[in-house]
Amino acid sequence: MGAGNISINFLGVNVRRLLHFLSVVEAGSMNKAAMAVGLSQPALTRSIQSLEEALGVLLLDRSAKGVVPTMQGQRILAHARALRSDLARAAFEIEELTSDAGRTLRIGVTSGVCWLSTRAIDVILAQSPRLNVKAVEGYTANLLAELELGALDVAVCPSAAVSLGPKTVSRRVFHQRFCLWVNRDHAILEKPHIELRDLTGFKWILPLRESVSSGRLHKAFKAEGAYPEGSFIECSSHLMILEMLTQTNHIAFMSEMAFDVAARAGVVARLNGEFGFAPQVYEAYWLNDAPMEHIDQFLATMQHIALQSGLA
Numbered sequence: 669m670g671a672g673n674i675s676i677n678f679l680g681v682n683v684r685r686l687l688h689f690l691s692v693v694e695a696g697s698m699n700k701a702a703m704a705v706g707l708s709q710p711a712l713t714r715s716i717q718s719l720e721e722a723l724g725v726l727l728l729d730r731s732a733k734g735v736v737p738t739m740q741g742q743r744i745l746a747h748a749r750a751l752r753s754d755l756a757r758a759a760f761e762i763e764e765l766t767s768d769a770g771r772t773l774r775i776g777v778t779s780g781v782c783w784l785s786t787r788a789i790d791v792i793l794a795q796s797p798r799l800n801v802k803a804v805e806g807y808t809a810n811l812l813a814e815l816e817l818g819a820l821d822v823a824v825c826p827s828a829a830v831s832l833g834p835k836t837v838s839r840r841v842f843h844q845r846f847c848l849w850v851n852r853d854h855a856i857l858e859k860p861h862i863e864l865r866d867l868t869g870f871k872w873i874l875p876l877r878e879s880v881s882s883g884r885l886h887k888a889f890k891a892e893g894a895y896p897e898g899s900f901i902e903c904s905s906h907l908m909i910l911e912m913l914t915q916t917n918h919i920a921f922m923s924e925m926a927f928d929v930a931a932r933a934g935v936v937a938r939l940n941g942e943f944g945f946a947p948q949v950y951e952a953y954w955l956n957d958a959p960m961e962h963i964d965q966f967l968a969t970m971q972h973i974a975l976q977s978g979l980a
Contacts, residue, residue: 685716686719689745690749693741696735725741771800773792773821773822776803776811783929784842784974785824788966822953822958823954824952836954837955840950842970844925846948847921848867848919848938848941849919851936857939862941864888864894872918873900873903874896881923884945913936914936952967
């Protein structure tokens, strides 16, 4: 049988017949499978025979002990199982689209957005109690890649200086300034006036070099003709940075709202001064064919909270 004939015969493959074949293999007998799929044994036998004729191969070895897949049947079996899984997933997604029950909004954010996104999620869940939310944190490039792969519904991150796919659209959400954070008992807090050049000899917690904010700090130091001379730690985890600030005399470069709650609780303090850090614009990204109801709800809530916080 030539390759062309195989392609033509595959057009005759019926999804239901593939699932019937899968049921027979898993049941181990035609009788049990017929009961499971709600067919008579002759009808199920005809279905399997039609599938074998369409494929041009024998799929089952029949014996007094039952049925087992042939070598060709084993190959088809793997695809039949994958097909069943895909169909189940498709049915689940259709149910999500047609009913609020079980619907999931998949959100990706960078670390600088966590404080705002958690407040927004709390608000929209109060408005839509049957909505589920999946929230992940990551780097801008990774989040945008997951978005284009369909793993996320919306990503909120610093304005991306990367090439976006043709289906990706964006909207400005808010901006925020960057500042310097220290332990609440840090000696530097006693100075009445602080300039960036005064801080070069201290130990620092710096953004990862590949991060968007790293370049912002470097540019500010360069304008002062200086750069941190003391030892430094590169870290991207807000939780780790907060823990280090409470235990050491390091200085951390973070967004103004990153440790807002910790500052109000008296755990850390923000250094006052004009350090020349450029503000960062944050945008939301999504695919142009995405279901927008809950994306719009989430973004509108974020922008409202940002406006109240002076960040819009």
